[in-house]
Amino acid sequence: MKKRILLLVAVVMAAVVSAYAQPRAVGARIAYGFEVSYQHSLASDRMINLDAGIPAFAGIETAVTHDWIDPFGTSVPWSERGEWHWYMGVGGGVSWYWAGYFSFGVGGRVGIEYDFWFPMQLSVDWRPMFGPGFAYGGGVSAVTFNTGALYAGAICLGVRYNF
Numbered sequence: 001m002k003k004r005i006l007l008l009v010a011v012v013m014a015a016v017v018s019a020y021a022q023p024r025a026v027g028a029r030i031a032y033g034f035e036v037s038y039q040h041s042l043a044s045d046r047m048i049n050l051d052a053g054i055p056a057f058a059g060i061e062t063a064v065t066h067d068w069i070d071p072f073g074t075s076v077p078w079s080e081r082g083e084w085h086w087y088m089g090v091g092g093g094v095s096w097y098w099a100g101y102f103s104f105g106v107g108g109r110v111g112i113e114y115d116f117w118f119p120m121q122l123s124v125d126w127r128p129m130f131g132p133g134f135a136y137g138g139g140v141s142a143v144t145f146n147t148g149a150l151y152a153g154a155i156c157l158g159v160r161y162n163f
Helices: 002-021
Strands: 024-031 033-043 046-055 059-069 083-097 101-115 120-128 129-135 139-144 156-162
Touching: 024 120, 033 156, 046 083, 059 101, 059 129
Parallel strands: none
Antiparallel strands: 024 033, 024 156, 033 046, 046 059, 059 083, 083 101, 101 120, 101 129, 120 156, 129 139
C-alpha cells in the first residue's frame, strides 16, 4: 500500500513539474467581442489554446483547439530580435446567446503570431466553427457556420503575456 501511494505521489509530482516547465501565455482576443485566452505548450511544435468570452457582446462562448506551430516544417524567416510563427489547428466550441439560442460545433484555427524578445506576444487568427444551433424551446433551428467564434468567426487580434 505504501509503495502505491509513493508511486501515485511521484506521478502527480512529475505531472505538475511537467505542466509548469512548459511555456504558457495568457491574454485576450479582441474583435467585435472579447475573449480571455490561454495557451499551453505541449511541445516545441504543438499547443493547446483555450478561449472563453463574449461573442458580439450577445452571449458567452468557449472554444479549445489543438494547434501545430510552423506546421509542415515551415517557419517564417525573421532576423530581428523576436520570432514569427504561424499555426493551424482543430478543435471545438460551445456558445450560449442571450436571445434564447445555443450551439456547439467543431472547427479550426489558423493564425500568425509574433513573440517579442520580452514576454509579450501579438497574434492575428481566424477560428471558424461549424455545428448545429438550437433554440431553448427545443429543436434544431439551423446548421450554422462560424458559430462559437468571436462575432461569426471574425479575424481577431490577440495580445498575450508569456510566462
